Amino acid sequence: MKKQxxxxxxxxxxxxxxxxxxxxxxxxFETLExxxxxxxxxxxxxxxxxxxxxRTPDAYFDTIEDIVIAKLKAKSFHNKExxxxxxxxxxxxxxxxxxxxxxxxxxxxxxTVSKYLVPIAIAASLLLIFTLNTNKKTVTFESxxxxxxxxxxDYGMVDIDTQTLASTFSDIEIKTEEFDLFLTDSExxxxxxxxxxxxFIYTN
Amino acid sequence: xxxxxxxxxxxKNVKTQELAFRNLMSLYKKRLYWHIRKIVISHEDADDVxxxxxxxxxxxxxxxxxxxxxxxxxxxxxxxESITFINNKAKKQQVNxxxxxxxxxxxLSNDSYFSGDEIQQKLQKAIITLPRKQQxxxxxxxxxxxxxxxxxxxxxxxxxxxxxSYFHAVKKIEQHLKSN
Numbered sequence: 001m002k003k004q005x006x007x008x009x010x011x012x013x014x015x016x017x018x019x020x021x022x023x024x025x026x027x028x029f030e031t032l033e034x035x036x037x038x039x040x041x042x043x044x045x046x047x048x049x050x051x052x053x054x055r056t057p058d059a060y061f062d063t064i065e066d067i068v069i070a071k072l073k074a075k076s077f078h079n080k081e082x083x084x085x086x087x088x089x090x091x092x093x094x095x096x097x098x099x100x101x102x103x104x105x106x107x108x109x110x111x112t113v114s115k116y117l118v119p120i121a122i123a124a125s126l127l128l129i130f131t132l133n134t135n136k137k138t139v140t141f142e143s144x145x146x147x148x149x150x151x152x153x154d155y156g157m158v159d160i161d162t163q164t165l166a167s168t169f170s171d172i173e174i175k176t177e178e179f180d181l182f183l184t185d186s187e188x189x190x191x192x193x194x195x196x197x198x199x200f201i202y203t204n
Numbered sequence: 205x206x207x208x209x210x211x212x213x214x215x216k217n218v219k220t221q222e223l224a225f226r227n228l229m230s231l232y233k234k235r236l237y238w239h240i241r242k243i244v245i246s247h248e249d250a251d252d253v254x255x256x257x258x259x260x261x262x263x264x265x266x267x268x269x270x271x272x273x274x275x276x277x278x279x280x281x282x283x284x285e286s287i288t289f290i291n292n293k294a295k296k297q298q299v300n301x302x303x304x305x306x307x308x309x310x311x312l313s314n315d316s317y318f319s320g321d322e323i324q325q326k327l328q329k330a331i332i333t334l335p336r337k338q339q340x341x342x343x344x345x346x347x348x349x350x351x352x353x354x355x356x357x358x359x360x361x362x363x364x365x366x367x368x369s370y371f372h373a374v375k376k377i378e379q380h381l382k383s384n
Contacts, residue, residue, distance in 0.1 A: 025317065
């Protein structure tokens with residue numbers, strides 16, 4: 001479309017200056033080459049340098065949310081615990097346990113116990129018997145006279161047979177002549193009741 | 205004037221590459237800038253697109269097979285970069301491309317790098333009403349007075365189609381100016 005034609009077809013457009021009206025900053029075109037070259041150099045340098053040489057484990061970013069949430073829950077649970085321990089409790093726990101393990105415990109032998117307990121038990125038994133069978137309020141082993149003991153034996157209050165007694169007093173000899181007592185007939189007859197006598201006659 | 209074939213050879217040679225590229229920019233920076241500026245309107249955007257255009261030329265020069273002229277090849281890159289830039293800008297602002305262009309044209313009165321009068325601003329708004337291809341054709345012919353044969357190579361459109369396109373563009377703009 002030539003100038004003459006434009007005048008006919010578009011007279012208003014033809015009257016407008018062909019200058020677009022657009023401007024540029026001063027010296028824009030003078031520095032343009034430097035700007036573009038420096039940009040290219042920068043891009044080349046950046047492409048040569050691997051900006052991110054750090055790596056992550058496989059699927060790290062796929063699981064990081066779950067890991068963080070699990071840790072937060074665990075922390076929350078720990079904070080809710082009411083039980084508390086003293087400061088440095090867990091730091092010294094191992095030493096405390098080991099020192100306790102090394103300390104020997106005192107073992108009392110059963111043999112030693114019985115050695116002391118048997119005589120004490122016998123004495124206590126006798127003391128109990130005497131206490132229950134006398135009116136005395138307080139009875140001690142020392143307070144018992146030998147005669148008292150003999151009386152108790154004589155009255156059969158202590159279950160002891162002649163054989164045991166003889167073996168106990170092995171140093172005492174019993175003289176047989178002491179039994180050679182003179183007995184009258186009446187004394188014998190008094191000793192033997194009618195029943196006993198009748199039994200005696202029939203058996204002899 | 206440096207021969208395009210020699211310039212391309214120097215650009216493909218690592219030893220002469222930088223100097224050749226400086227020469228290339230010196231030769232085409234203004235033409236490409238104004239071509240881009242008429243599409244993206246603001247200077248800041250035109251500067252970004254122009255720099256990206258030259259960087260792409262530098263990086264892709266080994267792919268240039270010289271079937272077309274060097275300047276046609278660079279114009280195509282510049283046109284494509286400009287349209288992509290406008291599309292992305294509209295997408296970021298979540299507006300359609302026409303709305304974005306109207307907005308840019310409205311802001312021209314406040315643009316420190318626009319010294320045109322009211323009628324020139326009206327002309328810019330009228331150009332925006334055109335389809336994309338007609339905008340390009342009108343700008344390249346009306347403002348740059350580019351030959352149809354060169355336009356044909358850049359826009360990969362026949363000369364006849366370009367002439368028709370320009371004719372329709374002129375009629376529409378005249379109509380727009382009349383009614384406004």
